[in-house]
Each structure stands twice: as structure tokens, then as C-alpha cells.
Amino acid sequence: MTGADWPAPAPGAARLPSMVAAQAGLELRTLARNGEQVLLTLIIPVLLLVVFSSEALISVGRGSRIDFIAPGILALAVLSTSFTSLAIGTAFERRYGVLKRLGATPLSRSGLIAAKALTVLAVEAGQVVLIVVASVLLGWRPVTTAASLLSAAAVLIVGSVAFCGLAMLMAGSLRAEATLAAANLVYLVLLGIGGIVFPLTKFPASVRPALRLLPSGAMSDGLRGVLRYGVGLPARDLLVLAAWAVIGVAIAARTFRWE
Amino acid sequence: MGETPAVEICGLVKNYGRIKAVAGLSMRAERGRITAVLGPNGAGKTTTVEICEGYRRADAGTVRALGLDPIRDARALRCRVGVMLQAGGIPTTARAADYLKVMASFYSTPLAPWMLIDRLGLTESARTPFRRLSGGQQQRLSLAAAIIGRPELVFLDEPTAGLDPQARHATWDLIASLRSSGATVILTTHYLEEAERLADHVVIVDHGALVAEGTPAELTGAQGQLRFTADPALDTSGLLVALPPGTLAKESPAGQYLIELPSGTAVDPRTLATVTAWCAEQGVLARNLRIDSRTLEDVFLEITGRELRS
Numbered sequence: 001m002t003g004a005d006w007p008a009p010a011p012g013a014a015r016l017p018s019m020v021a022a023q024a025g026l027e028l029r030t031l032a033r034n035g036e037q038v039l040l041t042l043i044i045p046v047l048l049l050v051v052f053s054s055e056a057l058i059s060v061g062r063g064s065r066i067d068f069i070a071p072g073i074l075a076l077a078v079l080s081t082s083f084t085s086l087a088i089g090t091a092f093e094r095r096y097g098v099l100k101r102l103g104a105t106p107l108s109r110s111g112l113i114a115a116k117a118l119t120v121l122a123v124e125a126g127q128v129v130l131i132v133v134a135s136v137l138l139g140w141r142p143v144t145t146a147a148s149l150l151s152a153a154a155v156l157i158v159g160s161v162a163f164c165g166l167a168m169l170m171a172g173s174l175r176a177e178a179t180l181a182a183a184n185l186v187y188l189v190l191l192g193i194g195g196i197v198f199p200l201t202k203f204p205a206s207v208r209p210a211l212r213l214l215p216s217g218a219m220s221d222g223l224r225g226v227l228r229y230g231v232g233l234p235a236r237d238l239l240v241l242a243a244w245a246v247i248g249v250a251i252a253a254r255t256f257r258w259e
Numbered sequence: 260m261g262e263t264p265a266v267e268i269c270g271l272v273k274n275y276g277r278i279k280a281v282a283g284l285s286m287r288a289e290r291g292r293i294t295a296v297l298g299p300n301g302a303g304k305t306t307t308v309e310i311c312e313g314y315r316r317a318d319a320g321t322v323r324a325l326g327l328d329p330i331r332d333a334r335a336l337r338c339r340v341g342v343m344l345q346a347g348g349i350p351t352t353a354r355a356a357d358y359l360k361v362m363a364s365f366y367s368t369p370l371a372p373w374m375l376i377d378r379l380g381l382t383e384s385a386r387t388p389f390r391r392l393s394g395g396q397q398q399r400l401s402l403a404a405a406i407i408g409r410p411e412l413v414f415l416d417e418p419t420a421g422l423d424p425q426a427r428h429a430t431w432d433l434i435a436s437l438r439s440s441g442a443t444v445i446l447t448t449h450y451l452e453e454a455e456r457l458a459d460h461v462v463i464v465d466h467g468a469l470v471a472e473g474t475p476a477e478l479t480g481a482q483g484q485l486r487f488t489a490d491p492a493l494d495t496s497g498l499l500v501a502l503p504p505g506t507l508a509k510e511s512p513a514g515q516y517l518i519e520l521p522s523g524t525a526v527d528p529r530t531l532a533t534v535t536a537w538c539a540e541q542g543v544l545a546r547n548l549r550i551d552s553r554t555l556e557d558v559f560l561e562i563t564g565r566e567l568r569s
Contacts, residue, residue: 006436012367013338022364030352033388093350101348104312105365106338138492146431259314 005214013106020161023107023115028122031085040187041080041123046134049073052197053138069078070135071223072196077127078156079159079194079216082120084187090116090171091179099259109258117164124160151226151233158241159219165248166215172256215244263326265290265443266311270320273306273467280306282467283320288460292443294432295458297451297555299563303467304447305345311445312342325412336351338366341410345417349389355400356385359407366408375403380429385546394421402430406437411447413437415446419453425556431457451556455479461555465563478558483526484551485518485534489543498537502530526550 003190005137013019031037033229053066079219102112132140142148190196194216200208222237261387266288273281281303288294294490298304310314310322313336349358356376357565358441363369376385379399392400419427419436434457437444439440448454454461455475463471463478469476495508495516505521518534520526531550538545 001478006440007409008440009371009411009442011339011411012369012408014365014367022361026353026357026361030350031355033352094511096349096351097344097347098350100314101344103314104340104342105362106339108334147412167431171546 009119016108016111018106019107020111020115020118023102023112024118024122027115027119030035031089031119031123039083041077041127042130044075045073045080045127045131048076048130049134050061051139052125053135064139064141066135066138066140067142067228068199068224069197070131070138070140071227072220073131073135074128074152074156075194075216075219076095076191076196076225077161078124078160078219079163079187079190079196081123082160083124083125083167084183086106086116087122087167087171087182087183090168091174091176091183094171094258097259103258110219120160120164124156128156145230147232148226148230151231152223154238155219155222155226155234158238158245159215159222162215162244162248163240165245165250165252168252168256169248172252172258186222190214200246215241218244219234263323263324264288265292266294266445267323268307268311268320269322271307271322272319273303273310273312273315274318276483279443279467281310281317284464284468285320286469286472288443288445290443291438291441293438293446294462295454296447296462296464297449298447298464302464302563304464305395305416306446306467307464308416308445310342311546312414315548316460316539338567339411341405341408341413343379343405343413343415343418344502348401349397349404351390352388354386355381355392355396357390358400359403362404363407364505368409369407370409372403372407372434375407378429378433379403380426380479380559386467395423395426395512398422399426399430406433406442410442413445417443417449419448419450427453450527451554455555463559463562468564471558475555477553479553480522480558482518483524483530484525484553485520485530485549486551487516487534487538487545487548488514489516489538489541489545493541493543497540498534498559501537525552 008057010189023155052069074205103109107115142183167183170182192198193211194214195211196216200211200217200221203211212221218237218240222234225231225234264287268284268286271281271284282302284307284490296304296307306315310317311324311329313333316330324336325339329336340560356372358373359375376382379402381396381403384396389400398418399567402415403415415434419430422430427525431453434444434446446457448449458475461472461475461478466481474492491513493516498506499506499516502518503518503521503524507519509517509519511517520530523550535545535548
């Protein structure tokens with residue numbers, strides 16, 4: 001075999017938007033093919049929604065049970081995608097040299113972060129649609145003024161950024177196996193004490209303020225205020241989430257190791 | 260060539276804590292050639308290549324790839340340089356063809372993914388997730404990803420490690436094709452046969468420094484060798500007197516003789532006649548008489564020693 005027919009070198013980078021779109025597409029296909037990820041991000045939230053809205057497992061205070069549970073499950077969806085799934089996926093990409101290899105392609109680090117952000121947004125958009133449809137079928141009647149929908153979107157987005165920052169902080173410093181264990185543990189702990197399915201009013205008054213400072217507590221509290229009680233802008237919860245976002249992203253940016 | 264070399268390394272030093280990975284290495288790789296970097300485990304090959312790729316910062320010395328600084332000019336270099344890591348780098352669940360298509364979409368005028376898949380014998384496994392490919396298939400996919408963007412300079416870190424003979428030959432053909440298309444290839448390898456067959460220039464590195472370099476022919480030299488099998492424990496001193504000064508005779512294992520002519524001397528008809536005449540005098544029959552030259556492996560072991568490296 002001779003090489004006379006081999007194409008001569010012709011280097012050049014593609015346009016950034018098409019690189020980002022291609023990478024985001026690969027990440028989405030990877031998630032869709034991964035059974036555990038689908039379980040974590042889609043099946044578990046919907047199962048919890050159905051179980052906790054129908055059974056008298058917990059007392060959620062006055063008002064309809066689904067009005068309490070649905071906002072909490074939306075927060076859980078963000079927790080599962082922005083934190084657990086992102087942390088585990090990124091930690092293993094780091095472990096297997098995927099991030100290192102991408103560093104030698106024309107896709108810049110900011111391009112890769114944009115692709116990951118797009119992937120997270122796409123998955124969360126799907127989760128929100130699924131959870132809202134399921135909740136409405138279960139009898140959910142949220143406040144749907146323009147102001148409350150915008151406020152809810154703000155809580156979801158700022159909360160998502162906060163969890164992404166924490167995910168990158170964990171994935172960029174711990175070993176892959178440690179991240180796998182820790183990210184699942186945090187998920188379970190926040191599911192228990194993060195105000196997602198168990199009202200924070202059930203906890204002793206002494207720990208309640210601390211629990212409301214957790215990102216999941218602030219998210220579910222903010223979403224409930226907006227979608228259940230129609231409060232305008234949940235300023236306090238948004239402030240808590242913004243603080244988590246700034247701290248998480250800043251530390252992750254300084255400590256993240258690509259290999 | 261008036262151009263700068265594809266890679267130029269001057270006095271490179273890199274330490275990991277107390278370990279001196281690279282200790283003052285200097286070398287260059289000309290454009291359009293295949294340069295093989297050889298060395299025992301831990302000689303500093305991968306560290307050197309990774310500094311050229313911009314993955315690590317040198318502690319001292321200068322490194323230029325295509326005339327550019329691998330860290331300061333990383334952005335400009337990333338689309339011109341192709342990289343094959345020693346292991347990994349590919350998402351474990353990505354399917355072979357899907358992954359290559361995504362890699363292709365990072366470049367302005369890439370090769371067609373199917374063409375590479377076909378050329379590297381991956382057609383059957385195009386839809387297989389990376390983690391379920393065999394080691395050799397993973398290596399070939401990684402090679403395909405390194406060259407899909409049609410780079411000017413390609414770094415291949417042990418490209419044929421763990422390949423079966425068919426896959427190794429397909430890879431060699433592909434690397435030779437890259438050279439004839441005008442690309443520069445830098446490869447590290449443990450296979451001396453690979454360097455001997457492919458490389459235009461061989462660099463032998465040990466303890467983080469250059470110990471020898473040249474074309475394979477220059478390194479193996481014109482030194483002639485003659486091997487034969489006969490009765491064990493013959494006294495060869497009488498033979499050596501009749502051969503050119505500086506000739507060595509070794510018997511290892513018993514009964515297997517190696518006559519090494521001095522450097523620059525080839526085996527000629529007279530040498531052969533001298534050896535067979537001497538055997539006749541001794542009343543022994545020389546069997547399996549063979550005229551040889553040193554291989555790169557002989558040179559490598561001579562330079563880097565025979566002790567095992569961890």
C-alpha cells in the first residue's frame with residue numbers, strides 16, 4: 001500500500017457554535033444510553049412524585065399534597081442533573097483522560113463548559129416538562145401568572161448554576177470512585193433533609209434556619225412560595241442560591257484539575 | 260528546508276518532586292519525516308511528548324512545535340497538531356463511529372470518518388461502545404481520532420502497543436501514508452522493529468537525556484556480523500588473528516558463535532573464506548552460517564543496558 005493517495009495535511013478549526021453543538025450532542029446521546037442516568041434524572045423523580053402525592057406518608061400541612069410535592073420534585077430534578085449526574089460524569093471523564101484528550105482539540109475549555117451547560121439545560125427542560133405534565137395529571141394547580149413563572153424559572157436557573165458549580169468542585173478534586181459515592185450520598189441526604197419531600201417545618205426549630213440555607217432547601221422553598229402561594233420574587237431564597245453559585249463556581253474554577 | 264523544524268527541544272528539564280523525568284534533553288524532528296523516540300520505561304519519553312503537546316510546563320529549556328510555544332500558542336497549535344495518548348481519552352460509552360464524527364466536526368476540513376474506519380478495519384465495530392472494543396480496536400480508534408483533523412504534526416504515544424500483527428501492519432501502512440502526504444510524525448515506541456521499519460530518524464533517550472540519534476542505518480552502523488553453529492568451546496584466538504584487528508568472537512549459548520567485525524567493516528568474501536578455512540582446520544563443520552548486521556535492538560540494548568527497568 002502506498003500513501004500517494006492519502007490527503008495532504010489541511011488543518012483548521014471548525015466554527016465554535018458547531019463544535020459546541022457536536023459536543024453537546026455526544027454528551028446527550030451518552031446520557032440517554034446510560035440506564036443509571038435515566039433512572040436518576042427521569043424515573044426516580046417521577047416515581048417519588050407519584051408515591052408522595054398519593055400516599056399519606058407524610059403530613060405536608062394545609063393545602064393539597066401535590067401542591068407541596070411538585071415544586072420539591074422540580075428541585076430534585078435539578079439536583080439530580082446539575083449535581084449528581086454532572087459530578088459523576090465529569091469525574092469519570094477526567095479519570096479516563098477524556099477531558100485531557102479534548103484539551104488537544106480545537107474545542108476550547110470555555111467551549112466544553114458551554115457544551116456541558118447546554119446538555120444540562122436540555123436535560124432539565126425535558127425533566128421540567130415531564131414533571132409538570134405528570135403533576136398536572138395528578139391534580140396540581142400551580143399559580144401561573146407571568147410573574148410567578150418567571151420567578152420559578154429564575155429559581156431553577158440560579159439553583160442549577162449553584163449545583164453545577166458544586167458538582168465541578170467535587171469532580172475536579174476527588175477521585176472518580178470517591179465522587180461517585182459522595183455525589184450519591186449528597187443526593188440522598190438532601191432528599192432527606194433538603195426540604196424536597198419532607199417539609200422543613202417537621203424538623204426541630206433549632207436546625208431549620210441551617211436547612212433553609214442548603215441549596216435544595218432554598219430551591220424548594222422558593223419554588224413553593226412562587227408556585228403555591230404566588231409570592232412575587234423569593235428574594236431570600238434567590239440570594240441563598242446566588243451565594244452558593246458564586247462560591248461554588250469560584251472555588252471550582254480555581255481548583256479544577258483537568259487530568 | 261528553510262522552515263523551522265517540526266519540533267525543536269533545547270535543554271529540556273522536567274522534575275516531578277525529586278524525580279528527574281527529563282534532564283537536559285535536546286532533539287529536533289524535521290518536517291515531513293517520521294521521528295521515533297525510543298527508550299526504556301521511565302526514560303522520559305511520554306513526559307517529553309506531553310510537554311510538546313502543551314499538557315505540561317517545562318521546568319527549564321525551550322520547546323517549539325511548528326515554531327510555536329506549546330503553552331503560549333496552544334490555541335493556534337490545537338488545530339494543527341494531532342494527539343494520540345498512550346491510553347484512554349475516549350468516552351467509554353461512546354460508539355466508535357459516533358465519536359469519530361464528533362471529533363471530525365471540530366475541524367474545518369476533516370477526513371471522512373467512514374474512510375478512516377474502513378482503512379483501520381473498524382467497520383464491524385463502528386456501532387460498538389468504546390469500552391467493549393478490544394484493546395487493539397481502541398488503539399486504532401484513538402489513532403483515527405488523532406489524524407481526522409488532517410494535522411501537520413502528529414504525536415503518537417506507543418501507537419501499536421498490544422496490536423496483533425495484522426493491525427500492526429495496517430497501522431504502519433497508515434503512518435507511512437501520513438508521511439508521504441507531507442505530515443510530520445513523532446512516535447514513541449517500545450518496538451524496535453517498528454522504529455527500524457518506519458522511522459527516518461531515531462532518537463534514543465535514557466534517564467531523561469539523549470543518548471544516541473541518527474537514521475536507523477547510522478545507528479546500527481555498517482558493522483558486519485557472522486553467526487554459525489559448531490562444536491562447543493572452540494578456541495577462536497587463531498581465527499581472530501586472521502581477521503581484521505578489533506574483531507570480537509562470542510560463544511553464547513554454547514556452540515553458537517558470533518563473530519563481530521569492527522565498526523565500519525562489512526563481511527566480505529574474504530572474511531567468509533577465512534572463517535570457513537579456520538573451521539576446516541579445526542575439523543568442525545560450521546552449520547547455519549549466516550551473515551548479519553546489527554539490529555536496532557542490539558544497539559538499543561548496548562546503549563541502555565540489559566538490566567530490567569520498572
